[in-house]
Amino acid sequence: MTSQSASARMTSRASARALNRRAARVEKTQLLLAEFENTSDVLHAAEVMRRAGYQKWDVHSPFPIHGMDAAMGLKDSRLGWTVLLFALTGLTGAFVMMYWMGGVDYPFVAGGKPPGALPPMAPIIFELTILFSAFGTVLGMLHLNRMPRHNHPVFSSERFKGASDHRFFVSVDSRDKNFDAGRTRALLESNHASFIELIEVTS
Amino acid sequence: MYHEPILELGEEPLVKPGSTLHDITEDVCRVAESKMPRAWYVAFSIALVFVAIFAVSVATLFWRGIGAWGNTGPTFWAWDITNFVWWVGIGHAGTLISAVLFIFRQRWRTAINRFAEAMTLFAVLGAMTFAGIHVGRPWVIYYLFPLPDQMSLWPSFKSPLLWDVFAVGTYFTVSLLFWFTGLVPDLATMRDRATTPWRRRVFGFFAMGWRGSNRSWRNYERAYLILAGISTPLVISVHSVVAMDFATSIIPGWHTTIFPPYFVVGAVFSGFAMVMTVLLVARKIFKLERVILPRHLDLMNKVILLTSCLIGFAYATEFFIAWYSGNPYELYVFKNRAVGPYSWAYWTMVVCNVIVPQIFWKKSMRTNVPVMWVVSILINVGMWFERFVIIVTSLHRDFLPSSWGMFHPSIVDIGTFTGSIGVFFAGFLLFMRYLPVVAMSEVKGTMAQADPHYVAHHAEPEDGVSRESAAAALAMEAES
Secondary structure: HHHHHHHHOOHHHHHHHHHHHHHHHHHHHHEEEEEEOOHHHHHHHHHHHOOOOOOEEEEEEEOHHHHHHHHOOOOOOOOHHHHHHHHHHHHHHHHHHHHHHHHOOOOOOEEEEEOOOHHHHHHHHHHHHHHHHHHHHHHHHHHHHOOOOOOOOOHHHOOHHHOOOEEEEEEEEEEOOOOOOOHHHHHHHHOOEEEEEEEEEOO | EOOOOOOOOOOOOOOOOOOOOHHHHHHHHHHOOOOOOOOOOHHHHHHHHHHHHHHHHHHHHHOOHHHHHHOOOOEEOOHHHHHHHHHHHHHHHHHHHHHHHHHHHHHHHHHHHHHHHHHHHHHHHHHHHHHHHEEEEEEHHHHHOOOOOOOOOOOOOOOOHHHHHHHHHHHHHHHHHHHHHHHHHHHHHHHHOOOHHHHHHHHHHHOOOOOOOOHHHHHHHHHHHHHHHHHHHHHHHHHHHHHHHHHHOOOOOOOOOOOHHHHHHHHHHHHHHHHHHHHHHHHOOHHHHHOHHHHHHHHHHHHHHHHHHHHHHHHHHHHHHHHHHOOHHHHHHHHHHHHHHOOOHHHHHHHHHHHHHHHHOOOOHHHOHHHHHHHHHHHHHOOOOOHHHHHHHHOOOOHHHOOHHHHHOOOHHHHHHHHHHHHHHHHHHHHHHHOOOOOOHHHHHHHHOOOOOEEEEEOOHHHHHHHHHHHHHHHHHHHH
């Protein structure tokens, strides 16, 4: 209902353009999945892909492959900055909480230590810094990896199940500017891909 | 198909030679996918009996109060805190193996880290249970947390007991996050192998759509490194804080600066022993000999031997300082430990913790499975007695002889303690039943096949082919 009334409000030209775009998107979202049998082949293929200038592509492996980040031309993970932010939040949060509770709201002398004394706060400041950092690490990692994402085109391939077992894959998105179903396939084939399939994305 | 791996001098493979990547998946997943052996059901039934004993004991404790235990003046802390420290100590091996050995690039840890991490979780859960039920009025347990209450009084942040709440709470949470992060790629393997829709859905949900993407591995590996980096000081801080529960008091035998490092070493020692106890049984029942090699056990026994010597050194230092300090109360406590009414506990501790592990100087003993299993159990016993000796012998005779007394455990004490072991094993057996017990993705990463320089043999000469394909690729680039 909503989409109908929305399109009615659009000018005919705009709606035609939108339809074209949608059609183009449906047509174009394909995924080329090339399977490799060992790490040296997939590493080599990744280097070739990078040199050929591909952008929207990925390597899938059951374990991280040494040297793959460089082969793919990936930059260092930015996760550390997120964690630093969380760590500082935990650190200042712990201090402010304890200072306010024990030094301002209900000043309290215990063990001969003045209200708001810093040394006895050290352990809890430390623990909360660690606690916040740990949450920052896990949540930051999930965010950077766009997880959880349960629906992905690669999952429609039966063979892709080997990616978590003993097989290695290169996936290329058809929206990549260099993508050409024939040429990309030939490139991967000439680099020892043992099996290649084209996944049609219907959604 | 592959070249023989090229190893450094003295280096041994971390996985049984000749294993393929798929063998690892099969060996590990098979455990959680097939019907459990009869031994599992027997063990689980026994564990459930003890879970019931635990439930009844805790119910009795809540109904009748702390008096249901043998705790009474002057030993107001006894088995409850002994069990708390014992469990939290056992938990330390998990983080040590996952985090500290990871940072030191001890890749042999991959065979045992999942076990150790799961063990940490259930052990720390046990510790938190004892910390929670020993408070006397468990219905006002929220006094422990900085929550506003009707008395407008906040918890005292100057108390080590409150530090403990934060330390153990953080430790459990971080261990859980670490364990779960490590599980994600393996859960994806379980998801991809699932044969029933339920397994696929449940593993799929927790695998969170992991695709083994290298763009994800990059952040994942960094996350793992950071978690290891922050867990390392955490694990040291946790048992140090537990030690400060004692060391910041003025009781002779507790008020010593050696406590924090001494407790941390003891924790590692007891934790490795518990990993060994559980691991050896699981290795046998689930036929994990391909992944968990005698070499791994040998290395673990070396850590046990090292920490045993450190513990022995700490015991000796305590005695020396008791004499050297010139404090008569301090000296009395230590004399009382060695020759007093609890000397049987003291000497059990010394024999189990310091003397027995010395047989690991011999390599044939370090690789003898029955021997190390028995030794690991003796260490568990010895470390329980260590905490008992520290707590009870220090409290039962302090400054005033008129307030001296003896501690006698009640049936509820025995029930809560043995019951907590049942809870631990029940949890652990469920973990083995449903989840991958070895970190597959990490083990695969240590294998020769994981090394890209380790070129595969095809029918063609490998060098020529790769040059040809590179040339083809360049031609393709030029064309486009």
